Amino acid sequence: MKAPLKKPALWQNPLSLLGLLLGLGATAFGLPMMALDIFQRHTDTYLAVVIYLVLPFVGVGGLAIVLLGMWWEHRRRLRHPDAALHLLPKLDLNRPKHQLIVVGSLLIGMVAVILFSVTGYRAYHFTESVTFCGLVCHQVMKPEYTAYQHSPHARVACVQCHVGPGAGWFVRSKLSGAYQVYAVATKSYPKPIASPVKNLRPAQETCEQCHWPAKFFGAQQKNFMRYLTDEANTPWEIQMLIKVGGGDPKVGAAGGIHWHMNIAKEIAYIASDEKREVIPWVRVTDKDGKVTEYQSTEQPLNAEQVAKGPIRRMDCVDCHNRPSHIFLPPDKAVEVSLSAGRLDHALPFVKREAIRLLTGEYATEAEAKTAIRRGLSDFYQKEYPDLATGRAAAISQSAEEVARIFSTYFFPEMHSDWRSHPNHVGHLNSDGCFRCHDGLHKSAAGNIITKDCNTCHTILAQGPPEEVAAGPLKEQPFRHPVDVGMDVTEYKCSQCHTGTGGL
Numbered sequence: 209m210k211a212p213l214k215k216p217a218l219w220q221n222p223l224s225l226l227g228l229l230l231g232l233g234a235t236a237f238g239l240p241m242m243a244l245d246i247f248q249r250h251t252d253t254y255l256a257v258v259i260y261l262v263l264p265f266v267g268v269g270g271l272a273i274v275l276l277g278m279w280w281e282h283r284r285r286l287r288h289p290d291a292a293l294h295l296l297p298k299l300d301l302n303r304p305k306h307q308l309i310v311v312g313s314l315l316i317g318m319v320a321v322i323l324f325s326v327t328g329y330r331a332y333h334f335t336e337s338v339t340f341c342g343l344v345c346h347q348v349m350k351p352e353y354t355a356y357q358h359s360p361h362a363r364v365a366c367v368q369c370h371v372g373p374g375a376g377w378f379v380r381s382k383l384s385g386a387y388q389v390y391a392v393a394t395k396s397y398p399k400p401i402a403s404p405v406k407n408l409r410p411a412q413e414t415c416e417q418c419h420w421p422a423k424f425f426g427a428q429q430k431n432f433m434r435y436l437t438d439e440a441n442t443p444w445e446i447q448m449l450i451k452v453g454g455g456d457p458k459v460g461a462a463g464g465i466h467w468h469m470n471i472a473k474e475i476a477y478i479a480s481d482e483k484r485e486v487i488p489w490v491r492v493t494d495k496d497g498k499v500t501e502y503q504s505t506e507q508p509l510n511a512e513q514v515a516k517g518p519i520r521r522m523d524c525v526d527c528h529n530r531p532s533h534i535f536l537p538p539d540k541a542v543e544v545s546l547s548a549g550r551l552d553h554a555l556p557f558v559k560r561e562a563i564r565l566l567t568g569e570y571a572t573e574a575e576a577k578t579a580i581r582r583g584l585s586d587f588y589q590k591e592y593p594d595l596a597t598g599r600a601a602a603i604s605q606s607a608e609e610v611a612r613i614f615s616t617y618f619f620p621e622m623h624s625d626w627r628s629h630p631n632h633v634g635h636l637n638s639d640g641c642f643r644c645h646d647g648l649h650k651s652a653a654g655n656i657i658t659k660d661c662n663t664c665h666t667i668l669a670q671g672p673p674e675e676v677a678a679g680p681l682k683e684q685p686f687r688h689p690v691d692v693g694m695d696v697t698e699y700k701c702s703q704c705h706t707g708t709g710g711l
């Protein structure tokens with residue numbers, strides 16, 4: 209008897225064939241590129257995006273289309289019963305051809321599994337890498353990525369602070385990551401990327417992988433090299449001992465900022481704004497469970513507002529909100545360059561002019577850099593024509609340095625700089641510690657959250673650098689470098705100091 213006309217296999221339909229083409233294409237294209245990437249020392253970001261994100265997506269998509277086509281073909285044949293004889297292929301392992309098919313399918317299956325594992329593993333590492341976080345969405349992440357590279361955490365991966373260990377947070381981060389990719393694709397992301405980060409993982413689970421408050425830091429001697437905005441850029445040095453502290457009383461010394469704030473007491477607060485800049489209500493629970501509530505006398509909250517909260521428990525990032533994305537304010541950034549000698553201290557008014565140029569209104573980084581380069585030489589041309597010719601090289605070098613400062617800490621396209629992201633460690637250019645330690649937060653019993661200048665640090669020397677160098681170092685009260693006709697310690701420093709040079 210003549211065998212019935214052989215029917216085409218289920219996958220031999222237009223849709224499955226298209227899927228097959230896509231899948232095979234992606235594999236054929238991806239394999240050599242992956243080999244290239246694995247044996248190359250440095251991963252190229254865009255190549256990696258194609259190999260580990262786009263091609264697997266196309267490959268798996270192709271496979272899905274093949275299956276969809278087969279299902280569709282299966283349904284079609286069901287609807288035409290005359291074709292129902294050979295719905296699914298019959299397998300007869302006595303027939304050499306079928307043996308070949310089985311062995312072949314198993315082999316292909318194995319290769320596919322290996323391929324997917326390797327791709328998956330590489331994709332995992334790639335999406336966890338600093339390159340991925342910082343560069344793939346480079347427009348969006350540019351401010352954070354750039355500032356990060358100049359921070360003490362430049363070698364700590366983004367995910368170590370932003371995701372941390374454990375499967376739960378891994379999945380969460382990939383889900384919110386998927387949304388972020390969508391936001392970037394549709395350009396619906398906010399400018400600047402807002403902080404505080406709403407669902408940041410509690411700092412105990414991230415920072416404390418590497419630092420823990422019971423580790424005693426003692427006091428840290430810090431040197432602040434400041435300059436006035438006068439013609440001579442007069443230097444003013446402050447040396448102080450910051451009582452960082454920490455510790456574990458079971459094994460030895462304990463005290464200082466970390467001890468009071470993190471270990472001995474639990475502090476919680478209510479902020480009246482999204483950015484947590486204004487803190488009218490603070491609650492302290494000490495080790496014995498005694499609770500003290502402090503209210504700002506400037507803007508106390510009523511019982512209803514307190515009940516509404518939300519109450520946030522203070523942790524590392526309430527002080528260290530910029531451990532790695534430090535957007536220096538213009539005056540500090542300029543001072544760093546002055547003391548490193550990259551800005552010429554001998555140029556009159558160079559600090560003031562640099563700040564003026566850095567704080568101009570610019571739409572783009574390119575526009576700013578052009579204006580800065582031109583602006584500084586224009587200033588000397590106009591005000592100090594002799595210098596403009598005699599010290600042309602120093603002026604153009606300094607202008608170049610100011611332009612570099614701009615591209616490190618100022619991001620007009622994302623509206624990100626020290627104003628949108630102030631640093632809460634300290635109290636000079638934003639309220640920082642003085643959000644609570646302003647001397648105006650009182651408890652019912654009349655206690656005050658202290659503003660005493662020697663609580664957190666003691667000044668050991670201050671004045672012109674020659675005077676400081678002549679010593680000796682000894683504890684002394686704060687002396688404001690210029691006479692502004694009042695006792696500045698009665699005020700919040702940030703009332704005058706906004707990062708633009710006390711002006």
Ligand code: HEC
Pocket residue numbers: 338341342349352353356361364365366367368369370401402403404405406408525528529530531532533629
């Ligand atoms: C040392 C820990 C640490 C590392 C490393 C780190 N971040 Fe952050 N990041 C933080 C903290 C803390 C905040 C904000 C805290 C807050 O809520 O105020 C933050 C905030 C952000 C924000 C919100 C906007 C802002 O500036 O506040 C973005 C975006 C961001 N990080 C991206 C990155 C990227 C990209 C990397 C890697 C290139 C990275 N981070 C590495 C700790 C870190």
Ligand code: HEC
Pocket residue numbers: 360361364365368369411414415416417418419524525528531
């Ligand atoms: C993977 C380890 C790691 C993680 C996670 C980490 N850090 Fe660090 N951190 C370091 C290292 C290493 C240094 C020392 C860098 C140096 O001395 O230059 C450091 C330094 C610091 C410093 C001192 C900076 C300075 O100017 O000297 C602070 C403050 C700090 N980290 C806070 C944090 C906070 C807050 C977090 C969590 C948001 C955090 N770190 C998460 C490794 C880490």
Ligand code: HEC
Pocket residue numbers: 411415416419420421425428430450452465466469470522523524525526527528633634
């Ligand atoms: C009340 C505010 C506050 C809190 C809360 C806080 N810190 Fe600090 N921390 C400081 C100050 C202030 C310094 C001194 C740094 C300076 O002046 O640059 C400091 C310094 C540090 C340093 C550098 C120490 C050194 O000697 O170099 C590390 C690391 C650090 N903190 C980690 C943490 C971690 C981790 C947490 C959370 C468990 C935390 N801090 C909570 C205020 C705080």
Ligand code: HEC
Pocket residue numbers: 464465468469475476477487490491492500502522526527632633634640641642643644645657658663664
């Ligand atoms: C959310 C409010 C808040 C912020 C912000 C804050 N503190 Fe405090 N701080 C408190 C409270 C409340 C106390 C405890 C007062 C008490 O003992 O009843 C305290 C106590 C302290 C003490 C111990 C004071 C003493 O009399 O022994 C130190 C040191 C300290 N804080 C340092 C800092 C530093 C440094 C910063 C900024 C980096 C800072 N704090 C930011 C609320 C705050």
Ligand code: HEC
Pocket residue numbers: 430432434446450633634635636641642645658659660661662663664665686697698
């Ligand atoms: C609640 C803790 C706290 C109190 C109270 C406090 N300071 Fe500070 N102050 C800090 C911290 C933390 C820094 C370090 C900031 C940094 O590392 O950049 C600082 C830095 C400074 C600096 C150096 C600033 C700079 O960048 O040049 C001066 C000056 C200063 N404080 C003066 C004072 C005076 C004056 C008072 C009293 C009115 C005072 N502080 C009260 C925590 C405090």
Ligand code: HEC
Pocket residue numbers: 434435436437438444539636688689690692696697699700701702703704705709710711
């Ligand atoms: C009434 C306004 C005012 C207040 C309040 C004030 N300052 Fe100043 N401060 C100035 C002026 C003006 C200068 C000189 C600016 C210049 O020439 O660069 C200055 C200069 C300084 C400098 C020298 C470096 C620089 O930025 O020029 C330091 C350090 C300083 N002040 C610390 C403080 C501290 C700490 C506080 C808070 C306790 C404070 N000031 C409060 C007005 C003020």
